[in-house]
Amino acid sequence: MTSVDEPARPNGRIRDAVRTQAEILDVATQEFARAGYDGARVDEIAARTRTTKRMIYYYFGGKEQLFTAVLERAYGVIREAEQGLDVEHLDPVAAIRKLAEVTFDHHEQHPDFIRLVSIENIHEAEHIAASEKLGKIGSPALDVISRILATGQESGLFTADVDAVDLHAMISSFCFFRVANRHTFGALFGRDLTDPDRREHYRAMLGDMVIAYLTAERTTD
Numbered sequence: 108m109t110s111v112d113e114p115a116r117p118n119g120r121i122r123d124a125v126r127t128q129a130e131i132l133d134v135a136t137q138e139f140a141r142a143g144y145d146g147a148r149v150d151e152i153a154a155r156t157r158t159t160k161r162m163i164y165y166y167f168g169g170k171e172q173l174f175t176a177v178l179e180r181a182y183g184v185i186r187e188a189e190q191g192l193d194v195e196h197l198d199p200v201a202a203i204r205k206l207a208e209v210t211f212d213h214h215e216q217h218p219d220f221i222r223l224v225s226i227e228n229i230h231e232a233e234h235i236a237a238s239e240k241l242g243k244i245g246s247p248a249l250d251v252i253s254r255i256l257a258t259g260q261e262s263g264l265f266t267a268d269v270d271a272v273d274l275h276a277m278i279s280s281f282c283f284f285r286v287a288n289r290h291t292f293g294a295l296f297g298r299d300l301t302d303p304d305r306r307e308h309y310r311a312m313l314g315d316m317v318i319a320y321l322t323a324e325r326t327t328d
Contacts, residue, residue, distance in 0.1 A: 128166050130156050136177050140219040143226050144174055175234045178227060179241055181220045188213050189248040199259030203321065204314040206251065207278050211310050214282040215301065221286045248275060265321045274317070281313050 134155045138147045149170050153160040167173040188209060194202035214221060227234060235241045252271035259265030285300045293299045300309065 124166075127158055127162070131158060131163055131166065131173075132177055132180055135173055136181065136219050136223070139174055139177055139226065140222040144230060147174075149173070171234070175238050178223060178234055179238060179244075181217070181223050182241060182244060184217065185213050185220070186244055186247055189246065189251065192248070192251055194251065194255065199255050199262070199264055200318055200322070202255045203252075203259075203274075203317055206248065206255070207314045207317055208310060210248075210278050210282050211285075211313055214279075214286050215306075218286055221283060224283070225287055246275065259321065266323060266325045267321045269321070274321075277320070278313070278317060281316070285309060 131152065135152050138152050149160055149163055153163055163173065167176055192206060192209060194205050197205060249271040252274050256265060256271060289300045
């Protein structure tokens with residue numbers, strides 16, 4: 108990372124560093140989600156903020172580090188939502204349904220997150236792999252799912268041979284597909300998966316699918 112001295116602030120005005128960085132990340136999120144990593148331009152991000160390109164480099168070090176910071180914040184938002192889950196008082200079925208609904212709502216409300224993840228997959232997760240912060244962030248949802256699954260399996264209610272990662276992937280895949288593929292799916296099949304009139308239908312369908320899988324009768328050979 109190239110060291111950049113802090114630039115002189117116009118008219119001696121002291122900028123709130125936290126606010127400035129948040130503003131840069133807001134615009135950078137939009138720009139990376141719109142244009143992708145390769146297409147995004149730091150000049151454009153600077154032009155849309157109340158700062159300069161030099162200030163962006165001072166705070167983040169460069170385009171690659173800025174994109175990594177955008178990913179770290181985006182994943183941090185969903186991790187905060189997961190940490191806020193209050194399902195300890197619910198039975199296993201209701202708890203899993205609640206978890207699915209929280210994931211459904213988050214992905215719907217954060218389409219830029221979906222685009223950023225798609226872009227990072229094109230780059231084979233190289234920024235996530237290099238991020239010490241993301242390497243440690245884990246997923247609070249996995250801890251919650253593990254506890255719910257253990258309770259459900261011990262009671263005999265859940266019969267599926269599945270762990271928390273499997274279930275997390277199952278829930279996330281539906282939520283991600285619904286937002287990421289809405290345009291191609293709509294063009295091919297004439298149905299908008301994010302149509303507000305069908306929102307509750309898909310939200311309930313997700314929960315029903317997951318619960319049906321977990322509780323299905325299974326025979327042993």
